[in-house]
Structure formats: structure tokens, C-alpha cells
Amino acid sequence: MAIETSVTDPVCGMLVDPARAAARLTFHGRTVLFCSPHCL
Template sequence: MAKDPVCGMEVEPAKAAATSEHQGQTYYFCSPMCKTKFEQNPGKYLGKEEGGHGQRGHGHRA
């Protein structure tokens, strides 16, 4: 399992709704919306943005 870097949801790579490559690493997403958010500002979701508050979810229910 992989973790969606935007919302933190566990994603099975083979069934991911979307993927994105950043600096040689493939990231898996639960939805195209999470992929779009990630691609707009990868550092925010990878913990590399100064002053960031870490990951924030968008209301997924298990």
C-alpha cells in the first residue's frame, strides 16, 4: 500500500485513481483532485515547505 501524500489515505498502487512522478519518485493518489493539489505545490505535501502545517485531509471516509 502507498499513502496519498495529500489526504493521507492508503492507496493500492495497482488501483490508484491517479499517479504523479516528482524527482524520480512515483506518488499514488485516491483521486484526480489530490493529484492536482499535489502537482500545484509538491513541497507542501512532502513536508518541504517552510511554515507549512503538514498534511491536511479533504474529508475521506473509510
């Protein structure tokens, strides 16, 4: 089983390291990570 090490910012498509995400938002039980406050 592989551990996911990065996720995609839904606004700009940039890969984001979860430990360094500029912002995170939980919506309907799903956490979304953002690369910068500008994408939030």
C-alpha cells in the same frame, strides 16, 4: 523482505492500492500515488 501493498496519498493521507491508484505522478525520480483526481 516484505512487499509493500499500499502507499499513502500525500494530500489526504488515505492508503492507496498501487494497482487501483486514480493517478500517479513521477517527480525527481519518485513516483507518488493519489487516491482520486481531487488529490492530484
